[in-house]
Amino acid sequence: MTQTTPEAATPNAATAKAPAGKPKTLKEGYIPPKERLFAPGHRGCAGCAELLAARLVIEAAGPNTIIANNTGCLEVTTTPYPESSWGVPWIHSLFENAAAVASGIEAALIAQGKKEGINIIAQGGDGSTVDIGLGLISGMMERGHDILYVCYDNEAYMNTGVQRSGATPFCASTTTSPSGELSFGNMRPKKPMPEIMAAHGIPYSATASAAYPRDLQKKVKKALSIKGPKYLHVHVPCPTGWYAESADTIKIGRLAVETGLFPIYEIENGVVTNVMKPKKRPPVEDYLRTQNRFKHLFSKEGGAEVVKQIQAIADKNAQRLGLDSK
Amino acid sequence: MMPRKTVVEGSMAVAEAVRLCRPQVISAYPITPQTHIVEDLSKMVADGELRCEFVNTESEFAAASVVLGASAAGVRTYTATTSQGLFLMFEVLYNIAGSRLPINLTCANRAVSAPINIWNDQQDSVSLRDAGWLQLYCEDAQEIHDFQPIAFKVAEDPRVRLPIMTMMDGFVLTHTYEPVELMDQELVDSYLPAYKPVVKLDVAHPLTFGAFAQPNTYHEIRYMLNRAVMGAKPKIAAAFKEFNETFGRDYAPFMEEYRSEDADVLVLSLGSVCGTIKDAVDELRTEGQKVGLVKLRMHRPLPKAELRKALDRASVVAVVEKDISMGQEGIIATDVKSAFAGHDGPTVLSYVAGLGGRDVPVPDVKKVFKEAAAWKGRQAPDDPIWLGLNTGIIPEVQ
Amino acid sequence: MADKLNESAVTEPSSSPATKTGAWRSQRPVVDLDKCIKCYICIDLCPEGAISALPEKGGVQVDYDYCKGCGICASECPQKAYTMAPEEK
Amino acid sequence: MMEIRIHGRGGQGSVTAAEILAQAAFKDGKFSQAFPAFGVERRGAPVQAFTRIADHKIRNRAQVYEPDIIIVQDSTLLEVVNVFAGLKPSGVAIINTAKAPGELKIAHTATVRTIDATKVAMDILGRPITNTTMIGAFSGATGAVSIDSIVTVIRERFSGKLADNNERAVREAYRQVGGK
Numbered sequence: 002m003t004q005t006t007p008e009a010a011t012p013n014a015a016t017a018k019a020p021a022g023k024p025k026t027l028k029e030g031y032i033p034p035k036e037r038l039f040a041p042g043h044r045g046c047a048g049c050a051e052l053l054a055a056r057l058v059i060e061a062a063g064p065n066t067i068i069a070n071n072t073g074c075l076e077v078t079t080t081p082y083p084e085s086s087w088g089v090p091w092i093h094s095l096f097e098n099a100a101a102v103a104s105g106i107e108a109a110l111i112a113q114g115k116k117e118g119i120n121i122i123a124q125g126g127d128g129s130t131v132d133i134g135l136g137l138i139s140g141m142m143e144r145g146h147d148i149l150y151v152c153y154d155n156e157a158y159m160n161t162g163v164q165r166s167g168a169t170p171f172c173a174s175t176t177t178s179p180s181g182e183l184s185f186g187n188m189r190p191k192k193p194m195p196e197i198m199a200a201h202g203i204p205y206s207a208t209a210s211a212a213y214p215r216d217l218q219k220k221v222k223k224a225l226s227i228k229g230p231k232y233l234h235v236h237v238p239c240p241t242g243w244y245a246e247s248a249d250t251i252k253i254g255r256l257a258v259e260t261g262l263f264p265i266y267e268i269e270n271g272v273v274t275n276v277m278k279p280k281k282r283p284p285v286e287d288y289l290r291t292q293n294r295f296k297h298l299f300s301k302e303g304g305a306e307v308v309k310q311i312q313a314i315a316d317k318n319a320q321r322l323g324l325d326s327k
Numbered sequence: 328m329m330p331r332k333t334v335v336e337g338s339m340a341v342a343e344a345v346r347l348c349r350p351q352v353i354s355a356y357p358i359t360p361q362t363h364i365v366e367d368l369s370k371m372v373a374d375g376e377l378r379c380e381f382v383n384t385e386s387e388f389a390a391a392s393v394v395l396g397a398s399a400a401g402v403r404t405y406t407a408t409t410s411q412g413l414f415l416m417f418e419v420l421y422n423i424a425g426s427r428l429p430i431n432l433t434c435a436n437r438a439v440s441a442p443i444n445i446w447n448d449q450q451d452s453v454s455l456r457d458a459g460w461l462q463l464y465c466e467d468a469q470e471i472h473d474f475q476p477i478a479f480k481v482a483e484d485p486r487v488r489l490p491i492m493t494m495m496d497g498f499v500l501t502h503t504y505e506p507v508e509l510m511d512q513e514l515v516d517s518y519l520p521a522y523k524p525v526v527k528l529d530v531a532h533p534l535t536f537g538a539f540a541q542p543n544t545y546h547e548i549r550y551m552l553n554r555a556v557m558g559a560k561p562k563i564a565a566a567f568k569e570f571n572e573t574f575g576r577d578y579a580p581f582m583e584e585y586r587s588e589d590a591d592v593l594v595l596s597l598g599s600v601c602g603t604i605k606d607a608v609d610e611l612r613t614e615g616q617k618v619g620l621v622k623l624r625m626h627r628p629l630p631k632a633e634l635r636k637a638l639d640r641a642s643v644v645a646v647v648e649k650d651i652s653m654g655q656e657g658i659i660a661t662d663v664k665s666a667f668a669g670h671d672g673p674t675v676l677s678y679v680a681g682l683g684g685r686d687v688p689v690p691d692v693k694k695v696f697k698e699a700a701a702w703k704g705r706q707a708p709d710d711p712i713w714l715g716l717n718t719g720i721i722p723e724v725q
Numbered sequence: 726m727a728d729k730l731n732e733s734a735v736t737e738p739s740s741s742p743a744t745k746t747g748a749w750r751s752q753r754p755v756v757d758l759d760k761c762i763k764c765y766i767c768i769d770l771c772p773e774g775a776i777s778a779l780p781e782k783g784g785v786q787v788d789y790d791y792c793k794g795c796g797i798c799a800s801e802c803p804q805k806a807y808t809m810a811p812e813e814k
Numbered sequence: 815m816m817e818i819r820i821h822g823r824g825g826q827g828s829v830t831a832a833e834i835l836a837q838a839a840f841k842d843g844k845f846s847q848a849f850p851a852f853g854v855e856r857r858g859a860p861v862q863a864f865t866r867i868a869d870h871k872i873r874n875r876a877q878v879y880e881p882d883i884i885i886v887q888d889s890t891l892l893e894v895v896n897v898f899a900g901l902k903p904s905g906v907a908i909i910n911t912a913k914a915p916g917e918l919k920i921a922h923t924a925t926v927r928t929i930d931a932t933k934v935a936m937d938i939l940g941r942p943i944t945n946t947t948m949i950g951a952f953s954g955a956t957g958a959v960s961i962d963s964i965v966t967v968i969r970e971r972f973s974g975k976l977a978d979n980n981e982r983a984v985r986e987a988y989r990q991v992g993g994k
Contacts, residue, residue: 028765028768028769030777030778030780031778031779031780034791036739037739040742041742041746041788041790042742043741043773047749047750047793047794047795048795049772049795052773053771053772056772066530067530069396070537076537076539080535080537080538080736081539081741081744082538082539082540082541082544082734082736083737083740084741084744085737085738085740085741086741087533087738087739089533089738090530090532090533091536092399093536093539094392094396094419094426095419095422098392098419101384101392101396102392102399103396104354104382104393105352105354105382105393105396105397106399106400108380108393108396109352109380109400112351112379112380113402136385136386137385137386139385140384140385140386214770247796248796248799249800250772250797251770251800252800334836334837334840334846360852426733427732427733496875498849498852502850502852504832504836505836505846505847505848505872506846525733526731533738534737535737535738536735538734538735544730547730603873603875603876606873684852686876687875687876688876688877
């Protein structure tokens with residue numbers, strides 16, 4: 002197991018590098034909005050990490066990319082007809098079928114002899130990925146298409162109003178798994194999607210977070226350099242659905258990683274690699290207190306016990322991935 | 328290579344025609360009785376007779392999505408399914424039509440669950456009439472063979488840009504061997520040029536497909552879809568005409584009229600049962616009865632004016648169909664009645680027949696003609712008439 | 726919005742800048758370039774892509790046509806170069 | 815129009831036999847149609863397949879209720895299926911059995927012809943697959959489809975030694991029932 006340290010939003014983490022060739026990102030100089038791969042004017046919430054991550058992904062992937070997008074916040078907010086935020090060929094069909102649509106795009110490019118040099122990305126939120134679209138993603142992985150699937154995980158059905166998904170964390174309160182007299186919210190842990198994908202025998206399955214933009218972009222480039230099906234699971238805090246401050250999106254995302262609740266790692270050909278190890282691992286309570294979806298854990302009798310259980314989830318992740326080892 | 332005039336299975340007749348049309352991406356999921364079509368196509372790909380990407384998917388939902396993506400990326404696409412498979416595709420099929428993608432689908436008509444039943448009726452495709460797909464029904468293997476290039480040609484016409492499905496009765500046509508005159512590759516190539524999409528997913532011009540339409544545009548976009556379906560009618564007529572000229576056939580584009588010119592009692596039907604009905608018509612004609620058949624070929628768009636013209640002279644029209652709108656009547660019967668709304672016309676009877684593979688033999692068809700004659704000048708009943716219903720096994724209403 | 730719809734309901738690329746989402750903002754980030762160390766993490770982290778590097782001299786600028794005022798830049802700037810100021814009425 | 819019903823068990827190639835008959839009849843210059851009794855039967859279950867032959871285009875899609883000819887691939891079916899159901903009074907039944915027609919005690923008025931197709935198949939093909947053999951017997955007994963066209967179709971469907979052996983089996987069965 003190799004390791005990296007969080008590069009993250011620290012002052013000395015990076016300095017802008019001179020762009021090679023045509024400017025592709027905002028960092029590399031001013032690009033007029035209408036010439037961007039992901040243009041402003043989208044209708045995402047202030048502080049939305051999903052749209053942030055989506056911009057980082059396409060800017061890393063570059064202009065020779067075709068995207069198939071599931072229904073969800075990302076689709077609705079970026080393509081209010083007749084406007085689009087996308088500067089690459091982009092298609093939305095349905096809630097659950099981006100992986101299959103992308104499979105068809107790949108087949109069409111191969112049939113035309115035009116696949117070489119073109120990246121294909123299928124993407125969607127956690128609901129369309131771990132729940133309703135899972136079978137189609139599994140089919141895409143099993144068939145071996147040269148496609149990167151990106152899941153933007155904001156841990157509930159945000160587009161429809163914060164209903165639970167298979168990626169909602171243990172004891173988060175959502176509108177369909179509310180806390181109440183008899184409940185601490187969603188009583189099931191997150192579906193282990195990166196592992197499910199890796200179990201298909203694909204060459205690359207990884208996690209990333211919008212809070213670590215440069216790690217995320219590095220992984221997009223790495224994934225796209227590998228032939229075959231790839232999976233990238235990106236944690237994207239949702240200030241609206243997590244009942245948190247817009248300005249705190251990145252801080253919350255960082256805490257998820259540092260506490261061990263959303264560990265960052267890669268699975269290359271079935272082997273866990275490049276685990277991001279926090280300098281110190283704060284207690285999960287630091288993370289939970291930033292969001293009102295966990296508020297009941299601190300106001301309801303028995304909440305402390307649940308917090309311990311959540312700490313155990315983080316500790317288990319830490320043990321599994323060696324987060325605490327130096 | 329197969330001789331050009333040969334006895335082949337109906338599934339092979341369609342597969343061979345699809346091969347001749349040079350699709351670039353095929354995706355499908357096997358389901359009885361569509362299986363032989365996709366098996367034949369898979370073998371053609373495996374043998375190098377068909378240069379095409381064949382994507383085997385984990386479900387019909389995925390197969391429809393794969394051809395959607397491929398079509399949006401600018402290539403000629405084909406899929407085939409039936410019954411539950413078509414229903415599993417339902418959401419995607421509406422999406423394909425709304426996206427104006429010229430996908431060609433063969434539906435091997437089969438009954439729908441429950442109860443589960445693998446045999447033929449047409450409830451599956453008729454249930455999809457509202458989606459924006461053009462729909463053509465076939466009587467025999469020759470038609471399903473010939474209609475493939477016509478389907479691609481119409482669908483891909485830049486003024487049409489619509490998906491199309493051709494229907495063949497499951498088992499009755501898919502699994503039956505009969506003589507077919509296979510088309511010649513050179514003629515197919517001359518009739519059906521390579522597909523040139525108007526728009527496609529292309530990094531050189533990165534368009535956004537499938538944007539989120541709000542109330543200020545959705546209404547108009549759906550208007551345009553309906554306008555396109557309606558507007559496809561002359562294009563379909565032209566495609567049939569050119570086909571007839573190229574291949575020496577004699578297809579009427581919207582419906583085939585059989586001994587109907589002076590008929591007092593007509594049956595209107597669609598699909599393979601029309602062959603049996605023609606035999607019944609001949610027998611009744613030799614008995615001196617003025618009966619005939621109108622075989623509806625194109626269900627969407629509905630050729631209302633042509634229906635009026637074809638049916639107008641009869642006193643009674645019995646619509647014999649293998650489907651029903653529960654709580655209403657046969658779906659085609661309602662459509663036929665709509666063609667006469669506000670016009671004087673014949674008495675239109677709705678016959679529900681042959682569900683789930685129930686055979687419709689000549690004597691049953693003759694019975695329909697005889698019963699129908701008795702409705703001359705009378706108001707048709709509100710409820711559909713069930714042909715060959717075995718009332719002895721139906722319990723009383725509880 | 727385009728004058729006429731098109732038959733396939735496709736949309737031209739990068740056309741959303743037609744909508745100026747800066748109108749959503751109730752507070753605006755103001756950057757003190759003297760504090761900026763040109764790490765550009767604020768560019769990376771802006772969900773709108775509303776922050777860009779100043780050409781030639783470096784440092785950053787905010788595009789108030791699109792900035793929604795979420796405050797991530799102010800929260801994440803290691804130098805606290807941003808302050809969030811109420812929008813003037 | 816001639817209607818033929820073939821009785822067999824799943825796995826015995828009854829459907830193939832019906833198809834070969836249709837293809838051979840077409841080569842004779844006739845119109846034809848072949849289809850199975852569509853069902854969910856698996857290997858071993860009694861199955862049926864049908865062939866129609868006519869001088870005109872065959873339009874009728876209904877099942878065959880009153881066949882002119884029945885072909886019974888397996889005489890054990892006589893005890894479990896009424897293979898004579900609907901057979902025209904003047905029809906022909908061709909049955910695979912070592913017995914003579916009289917030994918079968920069949921009440922139907924049809925002409926009954928028997929052939930030990932299993933023996934022919936075992937002797938020539940080395941396997942008890944009787945479908946092609948029974949087609950040869952059909953041709954010999956009725957002349958409704960020419961033996962030459964049947965052989966042509968078999969040579970299109972099979973190749974090499976399998977084609978040679980099937981041709982021999984078909985011709986032997988044809989000869990045994992007195993085909994000329």
